[in-house]
Amino acid sequence: MTHMIWTSGLLHIIVLGGFIFLNMLWTRPVSSTGRQTYYVNLVTLPAPPEKQQARLVDGPYKVVSRKEAAAPQQEASMALKRTPRLVSEEPNKGPVTSPSFETDMSGVRLDVKEFEFPYYLGVIQRKIQQHFVVPRMPGVKQLEAIVYFKIDRKGRIHHIILERESRHPVFDLTAQRALDSSNPLPPLPDTYEEDYLGVHFAFEYNP
């Protein structure tokens, strides 16, 4: 009798195990089931332009600290926490050997001593931001990669160099892809006399 009970039990276990195994096999990928349900939070509508411009900035244009570097691009910082920004760093360590200079624009270090077109830095930041889509990275708190590149007179990007790695290869690759996708950037101002503009650009991840 005992023997029969154990045999019966064993057979039941095999049958049930087979059932579980087949069930797992039959579970199709979600994308092919046709019953996918998306819960979408529609985007917040952009505020009217006039309201976005409401912040008043008093006084003449001045050099500001690195933390304030994003201020002239206030709209951009409002838009997305993970915003690439132009940085004011100490001369960068790494493969870039050309000298760099502070400018009157907040927190920008460029390869030229005189760059009198702060608007240009705002519009290139805007364009790169459009293409900077960072995947969510669980467990990662903060990342920063600095990329150096040159812009020619027609706005084409050259000599992309990862100046400072973020210690997260995917993030570094995302930053470089954002630059690739942004190519070409707006043409340099006609009255800018140099052939190239060198930019040190920081990409941040602050989830």
Added chain:
Amino acid sequence: MKIFVYNLYKCLTVFLLILSFGLVGVSQAQDEVRLRIQARITPKISIAFKPFVEKTGTRLHAAIRDTINQVLVRDMKVSGVFAVRDLSVKLTDEAGESVAAFLDESGEADLSLLRKLSVQIMVSGTFEVRESQIEMNLKLTDVVTQRKITEKGYAAFDLTLRRVIHRVADDIVLQMTGERGVAQTRMVFTSQRTGAPELFVADYDGYNIRQLTNDRARKYSPNWSPDGTKIVYTSYRDGPHELYILDLQTGETHKVPFGGKTTLAPRWSPGGHHLVIGLVIDGLSKLFLSGLDGADLKPLITSYGINISPSWSPRGDQVAYMSDRLRDKHVYVVNVDGSDDHRITFEGKYNGSPAWSPRGDRIAFVSGDTLRQETGRLERIFNIYTCDVNGGNLMKITGNNGIEGDNVNPSWSPDGLHLLFSSDRDEIGRYNLYVMSWDGTEIYRVIGDSNNRQPSWGPRP
């Protein structure tokens, strides 16, 4: 002992059954995916527009001045790139009271005020009328440093003035984004303003409407060639519903025969050498690829059901289309070699008219939302949605403010920032053409006055 073993066996069996059903539950739960997207708002470039003025010493041409300023401001606003501050309009406070003027008595702009408002660039210019020619001079200035960014000259005649102003607007967009704007583009559409649906063409803002065909045969589904020199469409001109190509340079039309079969919704490939068409065979529409002369006909989708409304991906390697092979109408995507045919819409019972964005990242389509009318009757209202090319990140972009009529036939602008569509939102059953921003936040009526449908946004010149 036996009883203990028997009870142990029963417990084990029950445990395994619970475990098994639990796993079934998990597998079913995996069919339902909850996604969350984060808003990504690209800020507009804050730009000031100082109205063009006539050069000192020349005669006053107020009409020309007004045309230049009105068209240019509108183009810049519609571009979707700029937040435009017209300096001829005084600064107002929240109550709408005027608090400051941007221009002084001599017409000079108050740049310090613009800097306080974080305006980055100022557009200004002059014009001069010399005999029949209008000469314009555009100047862009960095507001912060007051340095000139660029300065360009343009020449126009009365008849070409609007077109040249559109070019000025596109040049401003290019200077600020690195990509050309769409102000010089045109649209083709069908209109019943002269009776049966004929083909008409107009500038992107609805001006300069011109009739292209006039043979009183009904016409449908016009679509531009990538170089903008030809338009493919279908017509009952010779009896059956067949495909025709109109050459805009010569004005000649020729028929592309497909054995007299009913031909539907032709779409020109991005490379310009192929068409994807619907052919009705045994009462069902099937999709085929074809050369421009009808040769090299290759089946693309021949599965059961109606397969229609194809739209090419910008790289020309995939086609989105609508099919009712599973009874409900849904949007599918297939590779041009016929492989990887898969469905991308899953909500609702009617999803069709897909239009692939030139940027390649989104597909617009029309979805029929079923509503219960006051009479208790079910009625379908059509709205435009967009989604990622895999169907994710679904976004409803018309009808978010209640019922706004039917919104159909979406067609993307070449820069992927706008959608042209037809809607009867202003008068039920009477369709007009509208342009809206990609997210549906800004909508402009561009063609009215008749029944206008099936628009197709043309390429950049």
